[in-house]
Amino acid sequence: xxxxxxxxxxxxxxxxxxxxxxxxxxxxxxxxxxxxxxxxxxxxxxxxxxxxxxxxxxxxxxxxxxxxxxxxxxxxxxxxxxxxxxxxxxxxxxxxxxxxxxxxxxxxxxxxxxxxxxxxxxxxxxxxxxxxxxxxxxxxxxxxxxxxxxxxxxxxxxxxxxxxxxxxxxxxxxxxxxxxxxxxxxxxxxxxxxxxxxxxxxxxxxxxxxxxxxxxxxxxxxxxxxxxxxxxxxxxxxxxxxxxxxxxxxxxxxxxxxxxxxxxxxxxxxxxxxxxxxxxxxxxxxxxxxxxxxxxxxxxxxxxxxxxxxxxxxxxxxxxxxxxxxxxxxxxxxxxxxxxxxxxxxxxxxxxxxxxxxxxxxxxxxxxxxxxxxxxxxxxxxxxxxxxxxxxxxxxxxxxxxxxxxxxxxxxxxxxxxxxxxxxxxxxxxxxxxxxxxxxxxxxxxxxxxxxxxxxxxxxxxxxxxxxxxxxxxxxxxxxxxxxxxxxxxxxxxxxxxxxxxxxxxxxxxxxxxxxxxxxxxxxxxxxxxxxxxxxxxxxxxxxxxxxxxxxxxxxxxxxxxxxxxxxxxxxxxx
Amino acid sequence: xxxxxxxxxxxxxxxxxxxxxxxxxxxxxxxxxxxxxxxxxxxxxxxxxxxxxxxxxxxxxxxxxxxxxxxxxxxxxxxxxxxxxxxxxxxxxxxxxxxxxxxxxxxxxxxxxxxxxxxxxxxxxxxxxxxxxxxxxxxxxxxxxxxxxxxxxxxxxxxxxxxxxxxxxxxxxxxxxxxxxxxxxxxxxxxxxx
Numbered sequence: 212x213x214x215x216x217x218x219x220x221x222x223x224x225x226x227x228x229x230x231x232x233x234x235x236x237x238x239x240x241x242x243x244x245x246x247x248x249x250x251x252x253x254x255x256x257x258x259x260x261x262x263x264x265x266x267x268x269x270x271x272x273x274x275x276x277x278x279x280x281x282x283x284x285x286x287x288x289x290x291x292x293x294x295x296x297x298x299x300x301x302x303x304x305x306x307x308x309x310x311x312x313x314x315x316x317x318x319x320x321x322x323x324x325x326x327x328x329x330x331x332x333x334x335x336x337x338x339x340x341x342x343x344x345x346x347x348x349x350x351x352x353x354x355x356x357x358x359x360x361x362x363x364x365x366x367x368x369x370x371x372x373x374x375x376x377x378x379x380x381x382x383x384x385x386x387x388x389x390x391x392x393x394x395x396x397x398x399x400x401x402x403x404x405x406x407x408x409x410x411x412x413x414x415x416x417x418x419x420x421x422x423x424x425x426x427x428x429x430x431x432x433x434x435x436x437x438x439x440x441x442x443x444x445x446x447x448x449x450x451x452x453x454x455x456x457x458x459x460x461x462x463x464x465x466x467x468x469x470x471x472x473x474x475x476x477x478x479x480x481x482x483x484x485x486x487x488x489x490x491x492x493x494x495x496x497x498x499x500x501x502x503x504x505x506x507x508x509x510x511x512x513x514x515x516x517x518x519x520x521x522x523x524x525x526x527x528x529x530x531x532x533x534x535x536x537x538x539x540x541x542x543x544x545x546x547x548x549x550x551x552x553x554x555x556x557x558x559x560x561x562x563x564x565x566x567x568x569x570x571x572x573x574x575x576x577x578x579x580x581x582x583x584x585x586x587x588x589x590x591x592x593x594x595x596x597x598x599x600x601x602x603x604x605x606x607x608x609x610x611x612x613x614x615x616x617x618x619x620x621x622x623x624x625x626x627x628x629x630x631x632x633x634x635x636x637x638x639x640x641x642x643x644x645x646x647x648x649x650x651x652x653x654x655x656x657x658x659x660x661x662x663x664x665x666x667x668x669x670x671x672x673x674x675x676x677x678x679x680x681x682x683x684x685x686x687x688x689x690x691x692x693x694x695x696x697x698x699x700x701x702x703x704x705x706x707x708x709x710x711x712x713x714x715x716x717x718x719x720x721x722x723x724x725x726x727x728x729x730x731x732x733x734x735x736x737x738x739x740x741x742x743x744x745x746x747x748x749x750x751x752x753x754x755x756x757x758x759x760x761x762x763x764x765x766x767x768x769x770x771x772x773x774x775x776x777x778x779x780x781x782x783x784x785x786x
Numbered sequence: 787x788x789x790x791x792x793x794x795x796x797x798x799x800x801x802x803x804x805x806x807x808x809x810x811x812x813x814x815x816x817x818x819x820x821x822x823x824x825x826x827x828x829x830x831x832x833x834x835x836x837x838x839x840x841x842x843x844x845x846x847x848x849x850x851x852x853x854x855x856x857x858x859x860x861x862x863x864x865x866x867x868x869x870x871x872x873x874x875x876x877x878x879x880x881x882x883x884x885x886x887x888x889x890x891x892x893x894x895x896x897x898x899x900x901x902x903x904x905x906x907x908x909x910x911x912x913x914x915x916x917x918x919x920x921x922x923x924x925x926x927x928x929x930x931x932x933x934x935x936x937x938x939x940x941x942x943x944x945x946x947x948x949x950x951x952x953x954x955x956x957x958x959x960x961x962x963x964x965x966x967x968x969x970x971x972x973x974x975x976x977x978x979x980x
Contacts, residue, residue: 326787329803395810399803403791433814434821441825444918449908452825452918470911475828479821753787 220752228339230331231752235338236317237644240637242338243309246345247630248715250300253293255712260285261687262705279357290685291360292352292375298363299379302487303386304345306629310494311390311428312341314636315397315421317644321743321750322415324406324759324781329399337392344385351378362683364480367453367473371445372460380443387436390428397425406742408761412518413780415741415765416511419518420497423525424490431486431529438479445471452476474539481532489528491625492592493521495632496563499585502635503567505739506582507574508776510766513566520559520566527556537605538612546605553603560596564589579737580654584635587662588628595623598673613683616676619669627665634661634718641722642736646748647729653721660714667707671700738777741765745781793951808958812965815926819969822922826915826976838912839905842896846978849892850970856885857967860934860960867953872945879938879956882963886931893924916977923973926966933959 229235256275259268265284268275272283279289320328328334351358356374359365370376401422405414414422441452449467453476456469504511511517533541533549568589576582598620601607611617634657641649675697680688687701688694735744742761746754759781767778795802830836863878900906900913907917937956945952 327789329789329791330807331789391811391814395807395814398810399807402799402806403796403801403803404789429810429814430817433818437818437821437825440922441822441918444907444914448914448917449906450914450918451908451911452829452914468908468910468914470829470833472829472832475825478828479825482821 228335230327230335232316232320232328232331232334233644233750233754235328235334236313236315238338239308239316239341240313242342242345243305243307243313246300247305247309249349250297250305251712251715253297253300255708256285257290257293257297258701258705258708260290260685262701264686264689285685287685288357288360291362291683292358294683295359295362295365295379296348296352299348299359301625302363302491303383304341304348306491306625306633307390307487308341309633310629311397311421311424311490312338312393314417314494314498314633314640315393315424318636318640318743319397319418319421320400320404321643321746321754322418322741323401323404323409324742324745324755324761325400325404326753326755326758328396329403330396333392334396337389337396340385340392341389344382344389347378347382347385351375351382354378364484365442365476366480367442367445367476368455368458370476371442371454372465377443377446380439380446383439384436384443387432387439390432394425394428394432397421398429401425406759406761409742409780410761412515413761413764415497416500416514416517416521417494417497419521420493420500423521424493427486427490427493427525427528431483434479435483438476441479442476474536477536477539478533481535482529485532485535486525486528488621488624489524491629493524495588495592495629496521496567498632498636498639499567499588500570501739501741502581502585502639503570504766504768505639505737506577506579506585507571508577508768509570509574510764510768511566512570512572514764514766516562517566520562524556524559524563527552527559531556534603534608537608550604557596557600557603564593564596579638580649580651580658581635581639583655583658584631584638587658588631588635591623591627591631591665592629595620595625595628598623611676613681614676615672615680615682618682619672619676622669622672626669627662631661634658637722639737640743641725642729642732643743643746643748643750645726645729647725647731648736649725649729650721653717653724657714657718657721660717661711664707664711664714668704668711671704675700735779738775740767740777740779742780744779793948793954802954804954804958805961808961812961815965815969819922819972822919823972823976826919829911829915833911836912837910839900839910839916841916841978842899843978845892845896846974849889850974852885852889852892853967853970856882856889857964859885860956860963864953864956864960867945867949867956870949875956876938876942879934883931883934883938886927886934890924890927890931893920919973919977923966923969926969930959930963930966933962 226234256268256271267283268280268285272280275283275285275289279286316328316334354375359370359373359375359379361370361373361376365376365379401418444450445452445454451467451469451471453473454465454467454469454471455473458465458467458469500511500517530552531549533545534553537546598616602611602617602620638649638654641647678693678697680694680697687698689698732748734746734748736748737744742759745759761780762783763778763780765780767780769776770778789803790796791801791803793802859878859882863875863882866875866878897917905913907914937959941955944955
């Protein structure tokens with residue numbers, strides 16, 4: 212299958228400063244994967260410190276510099292930098308760019324039968340602004356005082372006093388700008404560029420998920436931009452937006468006017484960061500829906516329920532933010548409100564998960580690598596969701612909040628949840644993007660190794676957390692007697708985390724190797740029904756030879772009486 | 787490759803891409819300024835005492851009138867462009883730009899007055915709010931002016947090639963400019979008058 216020829220653009224225009232949504236999407240995806248690897252590497256270094264506190268880090272200890280790890284022994288300040296940057300990189304530079312910038316950009320326009328995004332130049336700009344923001348974040352490790360060290364949440368007053376935060380804030384403003392450009396582009400593209408016949412209820416669920424996600428990014432990020440600007444003022448102009456009166460730091464009263472409110476930051480931050488959780492999870496659910504429908508060879512059970520649930524979820528996600536703040540003693544009226552909304556929002560989440568699970572019933576399931584990842588997503592995300600319920604209620608949240616229980620909970624949602632779905636998406640759409648399949652055997656090694664290791668990493672955190680071990684301790688809780696029986700789990704987790712790292716090697720080899728040696732494929736290797744499989748693999752600039760028409764819903768698999776077990780959206784009705 | 791609906795509206799949605807994008811952008815701007823105004827309200831409502839330096843209400847009143855007038859001017863410019871009256875369009879749009887620059891001039895005069903009296907953002911939460919919020923607004927004015935200068939300069943060529951497309955751009959700019967105007971009315975009320 213040859214791609215249509217579209218003039219002879221220069222190398223730079225075609226591969227670097229490209230306005231083609233597919234190239235931008237691949238740029239986003241590859242950059243996001245690299246940042247995921249970086250964020251994971253930071254964590255593998257931290258895990259040594261937790262497992263073997265105050266012992267020199269082997270091999271790489273000497274590379275970290277005497278300001279960070281004199282004699283290879285990690286300083287608390289450096290541990291805090293790694294922690295803050297691990298969270299920031301994973302969320303803002305890894306998962307979201309891959310899920311929204313990568314998959315959203317590459318797949319969504321193809322699935323709606325469009326020739327590109329609505330604003331190709333803006334699309335390119337959003338990638339380059341994101342890259343600048345990311346590089347500024349990483350560069351902060353190399354300036355005096357190091358990177359941000361107040362957690363990815365950057366709570367003041369600590370964040371205003373601690374070094375390293377300024378570059379974090381500047382980087383964040385760039386990332387917010389990038390996501391603003393991207394989200395406007397996504398919404399306009401879905402509303403305006405749907406192919407003829409592609410009505411709203413014929414959209415693949417993945418497109419719906421991206422659409423709702425874009426609204427979350429559009430409306431929830433600006434308050435963090437405002438908050439970031441205020442914190443920047445606190446740091447650079449000496450204002451006191453988030454600084455209360457009477458602060459004393461190392462015995463010296465701070466020379467500030469005071470009168471500010473640290474809780475204000477928390478509200479503004481979580482007003483973004485809770486919807487951000489759904490920004491992480493909705494595209495993942497979209498990918499899983501596509502992969503499950505394709506590999507069960509039957510329509511999704513309850514497509515409409517999925518669509519309504521995702522819309523309701525998007526709306527509700529704006530109303531639950533303060534359930535991250537029960538520890539602040541916000542009072543019973545406020546906390547009652549947020550407990551109720553939190554319980555309410557679990558309903559559409561459960562609806563989506565139930566729909567996906569029931570869709571398996573009675574299907575003739577093909578256990579391909581993308582399907583394995585999608586299937587694992589269901590129980591893993593389910594575990595993450597269920598362990599979240601006690602955190603949504605103030606009485607159980609307060610004792611658990613500052614423990615490893617919380618770490619276990621949200622990592623189940625994001626790591627074996629979202630990241631597994633993203634892997635499913637990579638294996639599923641790789642042939643569309645490159646024209647070649649990824650290797651199944653390597654994919655299986657990657658899958659089973661990751662599944663087992665992830666569970667050995669995150670399951671013990673529930674035990675540690677329920678045992679009362681606090682999070683964010685640079686020595687892993689060594690100094691507290693009650694942690695003594697729990698410390699051994701740090702060693703188990705560290706071993707599993709490093710093994711997990713090793714199990715990513717088959718993926719990396721597969722990813723690059725398949726570019727060269729993968730089995731070449733035609734347009735529709737998975738025998739799928741949505742519009743992206745009409746385009747050549749890989750599609751040329753402009754995607755389709757002619758703009759397609761959609762004749763039916765997105766998941767017409769195993770239609771009784773049809774010649775094949777899939778009836779694509781682009782296939783005209785038999786007369 | 788042509789992107790459809792950049793010039794003509796899509797029949798079933800009634801939007802052009804640009805206009806929908808502008809409304810979405812304004813929605814995000816509402817959230818941005820909403821967060822800033824809410825911060826101000828929360829800080830002020832929660833303060834035990836609220837030392838408040840005096841602001842130049844006279845200058846700000848003049849600025850309010852200037853911005854209201856500029857909103858009227860850009861509406862005229864849009865109407866003239868829609869009606870094909872190119873010289874009037876240029877005249878009205880230039881007037882809008884001049885009014886915007888006079889606004890910025892008066893604003894910087896106000897800032898320099900405060901700084902000359904030793905009134906810095908770090909002095910009190912009120913001054914911090916005043917400088918930050920009006921600063922955010924002034925940046926939005928600068929952004930609007932840059933776009934208008936583009937439409938008066940290199941961007942004006944589009945009118946000969948595709949007048950409809952050009953008019954759409956003026957319309958989106960006008961939407962934005964009205965929004966910035968409304969934000970100023972809120973700022974004027976909440977900072978200078980209350």
